[in-house]
Amino acid sequence: MLQRPNGPTNWQFLSISFDPEFDKPGVLTRYAYSYRGQNTDRWLFAAAPTNVMASFVSQLDFRFANEGGSFLHNLRTVVLDPQRRIYRQFDGNKWKASELSEALAEAAMVKGK
Numbered sequence: 001m002l003q004r005p006n007g008p009t010n011w012q013f014l015s016i017s018f019d020p021e022f023d024k025p026g027v028l029t030r031y032a033y034s035y036r037g038q039n040t041d042r043w044l045f046a047a048a049p050t051n052v053m054a055s056f057v058s059q060l061d062f063r064f065a066n067e068g069g070s071f072l073h074n075l076r077t078v079v080l081d082p083q084r085r086i087y088r089q090f091d092g093n094k095w096k097a098s099e100l101s102e103a104l105a106e107a108a109m110v111k112g113k
Contacts, residue, residue, distance in 0.1 A: 012043075018053050018064050023047040032045040060078060075092055075093055090103075
């Protein structure tokens, strides 16, 4: 893994499921393992209750719908600053790792108001 000199070390990547009825802890554990293997450092998986999802989907322009047992959805990758405010949002999956890395480094430097 490429590391930046003086880069932030206190970051986490959180994947949030919007299907809490199906994505119970055991399901998420298997899903996580398929993506990150046994390296649990910095990448967490969780399911959000419907009321929690409703509280932030409009802020992120995140859309999802259950159609015939499958979910249709867009994709958002969101970088928060140390005060948990949205610093930058990446839409879809066309962003580069270097762009995410830069956003993480910048967000880590944001001071509280």
